Amino acid sequence: MDAQTASFDVDAHVAQMRDRGYTIIEDFMSPATLAAVRGALASYLRSHHGRNDFEGFKTERVYTLAARGKVFEDLAEEPRLMALLDRVLQPNFLLTASQAINIEPGETAQSIHTDDSFYRQPRPRPAISYTVIAAVDAFTQANGATEVIPGSHLWGDHGAPGRPNDLAEMEAMLTPLEIPAGAAFVFPGTLLHRGGANRTEEPRLAFTNQYCEPWARTQENFYLSIPKDQVRAMSPRLRSLLGYEIWPSFMGMVTGSHPAKALDPDFVPPIVAQRPAD
């Protein structure tokens, strides 16, 4: 374990997430890592915009980011992050989404939402996913810093006692997370938040990795998006994050076998190997 990970106060970060709904890792990326992120992202940006108001008509999103360069592979399994998530998710938790988000000048604020609303289970409930948002550019209130409603991770469903349902009331509770470039924050998928409006002349670049329970369906289907040759070259932890592991005793199996077997270059799917001859 490196010194940075050894001195990371996991308890304090878990407590912050539990109590106010988010925690900040100030030195998530070193200046060198930040430069590598910028370099790796450069070729993917300036080509397209979101297709709807949620993705953002003036926002660029680069999906499947964890497979787009070694720096993103490393950041998806950053040791302090893994230590933190190990405390709040079950073993063999999964990467559910991985994307860069570049909010351009003139973008409006997103709708207020949670990241694990896909899992239609009554609230209040434990989070089924956790979100990390890392600032590549410093986040300011003016350039579209993520805005969160502290404490909202504990709220019930719409209409439940104690939960404001009036939009203006909720908007008044939004807190912009102004963090320096290189910092990141982590929050449960039950926390209400939104990407802010960018009222500056410069884009606001960030990326997000989201992680979910090992028994939950992932937002991105990484089995289909990342070629097996590429997965084979990844670290064991990242392969596990991408789903090449099981949730015991056999969720995630491949025709009765461990999914890692499917990465063997000689693997022939049993439904092909065992197909009766015509």
Ligand SMILES: O=C(O)CCC(=O)C(=O)O
């Ligand atoms: O970019 C941000 O600050 C937040 C984006 C977000 O919450 C989302 O796209 O789900």
